Amino acid sequence: MTLVSNALQQFPLLEAWVNQSYRGLQWSKGYFSLLHRTVAGRIEELLYPSFPTEPLHPDLLRQLQQRVEDLLDQDWQDAKAGVYPVDLLFEEAWDEFFQSYPRLWADLPRAWQRAHGQRGQDFDPEIDLTDYPPYYLQNFHYQTNGYLSDESAQLYDHQVELLFGGKADAMRRRILSPLKQGLQQAFPDLSPRQVRILDVGCGTGQTLKQLRACFPEAQLHGVDLSMAYLRKANQRLSHQSQTLPQLIAANAEQMPFAPSTFQGLSVVFVFHELPGPARQAVLAECHRVLQPGGTLVICDSIQEQDSPDFLPMMLNFATRFHEPYYRHYVQDDLTARITQAGFTVIETSVHFLSKFIVAQRL
Numbered sequence: 001m002t003l004v005s006n007a008l009q010q011f012p013l014l015e016a017w018v019n020q021s022y023r024g025l026q027w028s029k030g031y032f033s034l035l036h037r038t039v040a041g042r043i044e045e046l047l048y049p050s051f052p053t054e055p056l057h058p059d060l061l062r063q064l065q066q067r068v069e070d071l072l073d074q075d076w077q078d079a080k081a082g083v084y085p086v087d088l089l090f091e092e093a094w095d096e097f098f099q100s101y102p103r104l105w106a107d108l109p110r111a112w113q114r115a116h117g118q119r120g121q122d123f124d125p126e127i128d129l130t131d132y133p134p135y136y137l138q139n140f141h142y143q144t145n146g147y148l149s150d151e152s153a154q155l156y157d158h159q160v161e162l163l164f165g166g167k168a169d170a171m172r173r174r175i176l177s178p179l180k181q182g183l184q185q186a187f188p189d190l191s192p193r194q195v196r197i198l199d200v201g202c203g204t205g206q207t208l209k210q211l212r213a214c215f216p217e218a219q220l221h222g223v224d225l226s227m228a229y230l231r232k233a234n235q236r237l238s239h240q241s242q243t244l245p246q247l248i249a250a251n252a253e254q255m256p257f258a259p260s261t262f263q264g265l266s267v268v269f270v271f272h273e274l275p276g277p278a279r280q281a282v283l284a285e286c287h288r289v290l291q292p293g294g295t296l297v298i299c300d301s302i303q304e305q306d307s308p309d310f311l312p313m314m315l316n317f318a319t320r321f322h323e324p325y326y327r328h329y330v331q332d333d334l335t336a337r338i339t340q341a342g343f344t345v346i347e348t349s350v351h352f353l354s355k356f357i358v359a360q361r362l
C-alpha cells in the first residue's frame with residue numbers, strides 16, 4: 001500500500017475531497033464528450049442523410065448511468081486499496097488534448113465522407129500497405145489511414161476518449177487488479193524486477209503506461225503491427241521515469257518471443273478488430289509465450305451474451321463506425337476460444353461498455 005492510499009484510509013475528509021475531485025473530473029469529461037458528439041452529429045446531419053439506426057430503449061440510459069457509477073466506484077476502490085497509485089486517476093495530458101482537438105475537427109469531414117461513401121479501405125498513396133495481413137488494412141472507425149499514419153496515432157486516444165465519454169482509461173484499469181493478484185499467487189518468489197509482462201496490440205501505449213504505474217519494476221513489453229502507433233507509445237512512455245518498455249512491431253499471430261517468456265499478458269480492445277480465425281491464432285500465440293501459471297487478462301467490448309439489453313447500441317456502433325469484424329465479435333464465444341487455446345478461464349466481468357476475462361495457463 002502506498003503512502004497516499006494510507007493517508008486516504010486514515011483521513012476521511014481527505015478521502016472525500018480526492019474522491020469528489022476524481023468524480024468531478026470524470027463527469028466533466030463525460031459532459032464535454034457528449035457536447036462534442038452532439039455538435040459533430042448535428043453538423044454531420046446537415047451535410048449527409050442520417051444513418052439508419054436501431055432505436056434505444058429509454059431504460060438503457062439509466063442502465064448506462066448506473067454502469068458509469070459502478071465503474072468509477074471500482075476505480076476509486078482499487079486506487080484507494082493501493083492496487084495502483086491514486087495519481088493515475090488524474091493523469092490527463094490536457095495540453096496534448098487541446099493541441100490535437102482542432103486537428104480532430106479538421107479530420108472529421110474526411111471521416112464523414114468515408115462513412116457516407118461506405119469507403120472503409122481508403123489509404124493515401126504514400127502509405128505503405130505491404131506486409132500487413134489483409135484484415136488489418138481497414139479504416140477502423142473510418143480513421144484516416146487506419147492505424148498506419150502518425151496523424152492517426154496522434155488523434156486515436158482523443159477519439160476513443162470522446163467515444164467513451166472519457167471512461168476508456170477507467171475501463172482499461174480494470175485489468176490491473178486481477179493481473180496483480182494472479183502474478184502474486186502464481187509467482188510469489190519472483191522479485192518485482194523478474195516479472196515480465198507483455199501488452200498485445202499495445203497501440204499508443206495507454207495500457208503500458210498503466211501497467212508501469214502498477215508494476216514500477218517489472219520488465220514491460222508491447223507488441224503492435226503499427227509502427228506509427230508504436231512511435232506514439234514510445235513518445236508517451238519516455239516521459240515516465242522508470243525503465244522504458246520494449247516495443248516491438250510484429251503480428252500478434254506470430255510473436256517474436258520464445259515459448260514461456262512472460263508471466264503476465266494483457267490484450268486490450270484488440271479482439272473486436274480481428275476476424276474469428278485471427279482471434280484464435282492470437283490466443284494460441286498468447287498461450288505459447290505465457291509461462292505455465294501465468295495470467296492472461298482481456299479487456300474488450302461487451303458482447304450480446306453478457307449485455308443483451310445493449311445489443312441495439314452494439315449494432316449502431318458497427319453501422320456508424322467502420323468495424324468490419326464487430327458483428328461477428330459480439331456473438332462470438334470468447335470463453336470457448338480461450339479454452340480451446342489451452343487456458344482455464346478464472347473470471348469474467350463487465351464494467352461499463354467493456355467485458356473482462358481473466359484466464360490462466362495451467
Ligand SMILES: C[S@@+](CC[C@H](N)C(=O)[O-])C[C@H]1O[C@@H](n2cnc3c(N)ncnc32)[C@H](O)[C@@H]1O
Nearest residue numbers: 147201202203224225226250251252268269270
Ligand atoms: C483498438 S486498438 C487498441 C490499442 C490499445 N490496446 C488500446 O487499449 O488503446 C487495436 C490495436 O491492435 C493492433 N492490432 C490489430 N491487429 C493486430 C495484429 N494482428 N497484431 C498486432 N497488433 C494488432 C492495432 O494496430 C491497434 O493498435
